[in-house]
Amino acid sequence: MNTVKKTVSLLFLLSIITLTASAQCKGLVKKNMARLAPFTHNGQLNSASLPEGGVVDFKLTCYTGLTYRLALAADPVLGKVSFRVLDEDNNEVYNSNDDNTTSWDFNVGSSQELTVEISVPLTDKSIRGCVALLVGFKQPKSVGGLRPM
Numbered sequence: 001m002n003t004v005k006k007t008v009s010l011l012f013l014l015s016i017i018t019l020t021a022s023a024q025c026k027g028l029v030k031k032n033m034a035r036l037a038p039f040t041h042n043g044q045l046n047s048a049s050l051p052e053g054g055v056v057d058f059k060l061t062c063y064t065g066l067t068y069r070l071a072l073a074a075d076p077v078l079g080k081v082s083f084r085v086l087d088e089d090n091n092e093v094y095n096s097n098d099d100n101t102t103s104w105d106f107n108v109g110s111s112q113e114l115t116v117e118i119s120v121p122l123t124d125k126s127i128r129g130c131v132a133l134l135v136g137f138k139q140p141k142s143v144g145g146l147r148p149m
């Protein structure tokens with residue numbers, strides 16, 4: 001019976017920790033939502049709690065005829081978080097380290113699924129924090145191949 005109590009207590013503690021991390025990440029998204037303007041948020045919550053050196057991938061379906069904005073948000077304790085975008089063949093089409101920015105505007109020549117990989121740098125500290133990918137869209141002025149706006 002003592003084992004059951006310990007198991008239930010552990011599960012309860014883990015659920016509280018998970019809910020707290022989720023709430024912190026939602027707060028990060030809300031705080032950075034204005035960075036999408038004048039784009040419309042796609043309505044999806046793309047966030048994760050990562051340790052230093054951690055990586056997370058988000059899948060994003062992009063449709064012809066729309067312009068997209070990707071905006072990276074991260075807890076400041078994580079340092080210089082970066083992201084890169086890969087096409088369906090795993091070719092890199094964008095890397096935020098190339099222009100030292102946290103957002104990218106683009107449109108696609110044909111509908112496709114992209115992978116956005118977010119990376120937290122390694123440090124000598126044992127840290128953890130939230131990262132979020134905000135995705136916005138709008139009607140473009142012109143449609144072309146995958147390219148920065």
